Amino acid sequence: MARIRPLMILPPVIFVALAGMFYFGMQREDPDQLPSTLAGKQAPPVALTPLGDLPGFDDAALRDGQIKLVNFWASWCAPCRVEHPNLTALSEQEGVPIYGVNYKDQPENARAFLAELGNPYVATGADRQGRMAINWGLYGVPETYVIDGAGQVLLRFAGPLTQRVIREQIAPVIDAARQGG
Template sequence: MARISPLVLAPPLIFAAMAGLFLGGMFRDDPDALPSTLIGSSAPALALAPLGESAPPTDASLRSGEVTLVNFWASWCAPCRVEHPQIMALKDEGLTIIGVNYKDDPEKALGFLEELGDPYSAIGADADGRTAIDWGVYGVPETFVVDGDGTVVLRFAGPITNSILANRIRPAIEAALAD
């Protein structure tokens, strides 16, 4: 009887293992969710430079007693442009929104806001990305819901669509208001 070389079996076994991982990933409860160690913890510091004429937000901004959204964005980010109408709608409803401009040219960032509208009650620049690292940001856009005591209630990575707004962001805001 001929002996089968282990090298012949390796490619099908590797393929089967990768297919299993792929299928397992497809059937997760929430494929869009990225884990965050910040949920239920105090929001990290906001060490931001000014962007434009206004003063950047401070840590006190996150502990003001009001539910706050912290939105990491950039002018070069196409998904940030997609989510901007939803951010503007939340501003129009009176929600406090802090903008963190991530690794962006200040003039282009201000042009973005001039073109699309400025939804932020306070805004600052994170030119070197240090604040984003502290918050665990993978990339822009990312949005955090923070309760009035400064506790992170939700992290959402990606653009906020109408569906995400209705099914993820608004429920988190309501939960933060209920606390």
């Protein structure tokens, strides 16, 4: 009678384990979207320095009773330039206040970016060292968070906000929050 060696069992066990991981990984709602540990939790502290004479914001602004967006951006970020008109339109059409966090940028470059493209932010500040970004779990810029009036993170979107993303992902969350659900 042939003896089963432990090394003979190892490859099929590894295969089954990997197949299971791949299967469950594919079951996520949007496989292109990175997971967020903040969804459903309070937004982390706001720790920003002023960006010139632009209005700044703090923790209290995130808990003012209004639904809002927090958008991490930088002047050196090409996708941030692409999403900028969509942020402006979202702010104007939906009436959603957008708070900007300028990420690891030179203040003069950030101000020039806003002077050139317009400023969709009700308030903005600089995260020159990236400390706030670390606390928020930022993967890169641009990245946007939908925050409810109590300061709870409802949604995190990594990447530029396109019209499709706004229509299919951001607006439904905003609408649901406005309706109390």
